[in-house]
Amino acid sequence: MNNWIILGLGNPGKKYENTKHNIPWWTLDILIKKLSDYKKYEKNEKNHKEYRFDIEDKSIYLIYPSTFVNNSGIALRDLLDKDKFLLDKTIVISDDIKLDEGRMRIKRKGSSGGHNGLKSIINHIGSENFIRLKIGVGKPWPNEDQIKFVLSKVKNQEVMQKTCEEGADACLSIIKNGINKSMEKYNGDSNE
DSSP: OOEEEEEEOOOOSGGGTTBGGGHHHHHHHHHHHHTTTSEEEEEEOSSEEEEEEEETTEEEEEEEESSOGGGHHHHHHHHHTSTTOOGGGEEEEEEETTSOTTOEEEESSOOOTTOHHHHHHHHHHTOOOSEEEEEEOOOOOTTSOHHHHHTSBOSOHHHHHHHHHHHHHHHHHHHHHOHHHHHHHHTSOSOO
16 A cells, blocks of 8 residues: 555635645645646545545545644544555645744654644544644744734745745655655754
8 A cells, every 4th residue: 555645734715725824735736736747536525625646656645624724633534544544654734833934844753833733633643653744934923823823814925835845845755755865855854
């Protein structure tokens, strides 16, 4: 079984399209374009929309949860309950307010870091052992409400678009070259 899940945390609906919280969906959109030469299957499930691309000996499933960020674990749990997916071939893309805008980080595992979408996933699957690609959206001001910040519009779209393109490449690198080589290339080290 060589099926990969790339799940992007985000909120459905037009009003959230260009928000910081939906940066992971920008990355999925770029992946759809990058993989457009391969056979694509698309379907709507109860808790997510999925795009499947068959590439050589593997299938890559791009997942847009329809459960809103704070309940993203429901969608991933549904997928992992199927016999065709493994947690060690799952990449979760999230926005990160602890990383500067335009920065990204691949992590092998870890806590939620205060991100409610990651918290939901950890709670629903009962594990912190999944690959994450964290995309920095900048840091809120010290007294700024974090929820309002992540639900605000992206101001520097050019920088974020470039970062999402690099994030898409990082996801494909993880699948093709493994996490260690990908962390070395995109993080600068492999110690996380």
